[in-house]
Amino acid sequence: MGLKCIICETKFTTRTNLNKHMKNIHKLKPTTLCYDSDRSKWKNKCLEKGCNNSFRNNTDLINHLSESHDIKIESEEIEFVDKDEFLDWKSDIEKTFKSNYAITSGYSKDQPVTYYSCNRSGKIPSRGSFKRRGKIQGSCKLNSRCTSMIKLMEGTNKLSVTWVKTHYGHTTELEHLRISKTEKSIIASKLFSGVPPSRILDSYRNNIDEDDPYRENFITRKDILNIKNSLKKTKPSNLQENKRENKLPREVNKPVNLKKTLLSKIMNIRTKLRNKNISQLDDEVTILIEGHLDTIDELLDLPCTSSTSYCNLSDDEPALPAAKRRELKNSEIHESNFGESHVSHSATDDHSYFESSI
Incomplete structure (x- = not known):
């Protein structure tokens, strides 16, 4: 017994x-x-x-x-205006105190109640012969419950929260924390914009604070590839529409004056750069911009096959081979801006002109 x-x-x-x-x-x-x-x-x-x-x-x-x-367990009572404010607060404390909270259960006759428990609470899952292989760092579960939890009560005009701050039965171990949804969204947007996983990985490793590290500082290549695979399973609706459009006959797609389009966008970008302090740009934005520029540069180096010949540099110019385009890239560029006077300067002069304009 x-x-x-x-x-x-x-x-x-x-x-x-x-x-x-x-x-x-x-x-x-x-x-x-x-x-x-x-x-x-x-x-x-x-x-x-x-x-x-x-x-x-x-x-x-x-x-x-x-x-x-004689173990002191600290708790705190907090009120919020709406659910968004509560979720922002929850995200902040998870990052500050290096913890994760997951919804467990909750009910009430009077008002909706939701309970969030520390992610370390719970039973270690059994590993039978037909179960998947366990994690290298082991399970995050304690085979018991941590005292830290969040009780959310949703009223008519406010949200009341009881937060038990003190954790019990474990220490802070970053390897058992999950990547936040916000960070996953940032990584997903970079991948969607064409930023290579290696560059994303470097951006996190270069910002490690040895005195106060966060879970994001220990993101691995496997983490990024997992997010990349999840993007393949959940493609945005606009991608599906584009995929459908690409199946239309080639005759429907009109030729594109690529040279005029590029110069038009360059002028627009130059105007924005003139009025903006580049040094104050966020690192995430800088990486995205660099990724876009690298992608454009790589696309322009691709050879034009018969399947892409409809996208010429201009309406009446044939597509140039990659070698010829690289040669022209280092020579003078001749093109008018929206039908106005021609501008002619070398690639080096163009670069110095941008710097002086900023």
Whole structure:
């Protein structure tokens, strides 16, 4: 028999019988269970040396730690205007305190209630012969529950939050934290814009603060490839539309005056750069811009085959071979801007002109 009363040490075969005994004989609520076998453990366990008590809920465990072991568990009451403000706050504390909270459950007769538990809480999953291989760093689960949690109560005009700040049963281990949704979105946008995974990886490794590292500083190539694979499974609707358009006959696609289009956009970009301090651009934006420029440069170096001949440099000019374009790139460029006077200067002069204009 694995269950016994902590007062009279009477043993029972089931938890129900023990609860009835506690209520009828000792006139107590059956909140504490002394365990001596795996099947009799409640998930909220005291992990202090020499104490083998487990508890039905988190509140009872917190009270036990405070009263019996003099462990202070801090909590905080907060109010928010709407759900977006709450989610922003939750994201901030997860990054600041290097933790993750996941929705577990919740209900109430009066108002909607949602419970968020520390992601370290829970049982370590079994690894049978037909299950997938375990993680190198091991499971993040504790085989017990951490005291830290968030209780969200949604009222009519406000959201009330009870946040138990103190974690119990584990230390801060970055390898067991998840990449935030915000960071995943940033990586996904870079991949979608053509930034190579190696450059994304370098941008995180170059910004590591050794005194106060974050989970994002330890992003691996595997993490980035996982996000890339998820993009393939969930393509945006505009990509599906573009894919459909590409299946139309070639005759429907009109030739593009690429040279005029490029010069038009260059003039527009030059105007924006003249009025903006480039040194103040965010690193993420800088990487995206560089990625776009590299992609354009690589595309212009591609040879024009018969399948792409409809996209000429101008309406009446044939597509030039890549070698010829590179030769022209280092020579003078002749083209008018929206039908106005011709501008002729070398690639080097063009670069210096941009710098003087900024």
